[in-house]
Amino acid sequence: QVQLKETGPDLVQLTQTLSITCTVSGFSLTTYNVHWVRQPPGKGLEWMGAMWNGGGTDYNSAFKSRLSISRDTSKSQVFLKMNSLQTDDTAKYFCASSYYYDGTPVWWGQGVMVTVSS
Amino acid sequence: DIQMTQSPSSLSASLGDRVTITCRASQDIGNYLTWFQQKPGKSPRRMIYGATNLEDGVPSRFSGSRSGSDYSLTISSLESEDVADYHCLQSIQYPHTFGAGTKLELK
Numbered sequence: 001q002v003q004l005k006e007t008g009p010d011l012v013q014l015t016q017t018l019s020i021t022c023t024v025s026g027f028s029l030t031t032y033n034v035h036w037v038r039q040p041p042g043k044g045l046e047w048m049g050a051m052w053n054g055g056g057t058d059y060n061s062a063f064k065s066r067l068s069i070s071r072d073t074s075k076s077q078v079f080l081k082m083n084s085l086q087t088d089d090t091a092k093y094f095c096a097s098s099y100y101y102d103g104t105p106v107w108w109g110q111g112v113m114v115t116v117s118s
Numbered sequence: 119d120i121q122m123t124q125s126p127s128s129l130s131a132s133l134g135d136r137v138t139i140t141c142r143a144s145q146d147i148g149n150y151l152t153w154f155q156q157k158p159g160k161s162p163r164r165m166i167y168g169a170t171n172l173e174d175g176v177p178s179r180f181s182g183s184r185s186g187s188d189y190s191l192t193i194s195s196l197e198s199e200d201v202a203d204y205h206c207l208q209s210i211q212y213p214h215t216f217g218a219g220t221k222l223e224l225k
Binding site: 047 | 119150152154156161162163164167173205207209212213214215216217218219
């Protein structure tokens with residue numbers, strides 16, 4: 001059974017760095033891809049980037065160089081790190097996984113709501 | 119970036135109605151179009167992939183179609199459990215981009 005769970009802070013201070021961990025079970029990170037998607041309160045979804053099963057990454061250029069995605073396959077964890085947080089980064093952050101051959105997420109974590117506070 | 123223009127932004131329909139939501143792509147995306155359903159407070163659920171393929175377990179009243187650069191999600195006969203937000207996603211080009219979403223409510 002594929003499962004994903006995000007863990008991270010509820011609150012981050014303005015200009016600080018956000019770190020979220022996605023812990024997966026039921027599959028290997030070397031066979032499935034993991035995506036990061038966020039959703040500001042009351043708004044739509046935004047694709048942030050992905051860690052591909054082969055270890056490569058792709059990012060949404062909207063985040064410029066603020067965003068980094070990495071993984072530890074031995075711990076079945078994928079990490080999101082984003083710096084220079086602003087108030088409009090307040091959102092629920094989801095990790096989600098897709099088949100290795102497919103770019104669209106099938107399984108989703110419950111998400112973690114992060115508020116950026118000034 | 120490819121823009122996905124989703125319409126309508128909100129929709130009120132009665133039980134048993136036929137409902138259609140559309141996404142228009144700003145560039146050719148082939149059939150790299152996915153539809154998600156998201157109920158309040160929940161994570162998205164993939165409903166249709168490859169523009170027309172129904173995900174396992176999704177009721178057959180849901181269907182996806184394509185006409186040129188317009189992609190549609192249709193519910194043939196609306197049920198109360200279908201009340202949700204619906205999102206489209208293109209995955210042919212990075213960054214993958216979502217439509218703005220459609221809120222479907224009961225009239």
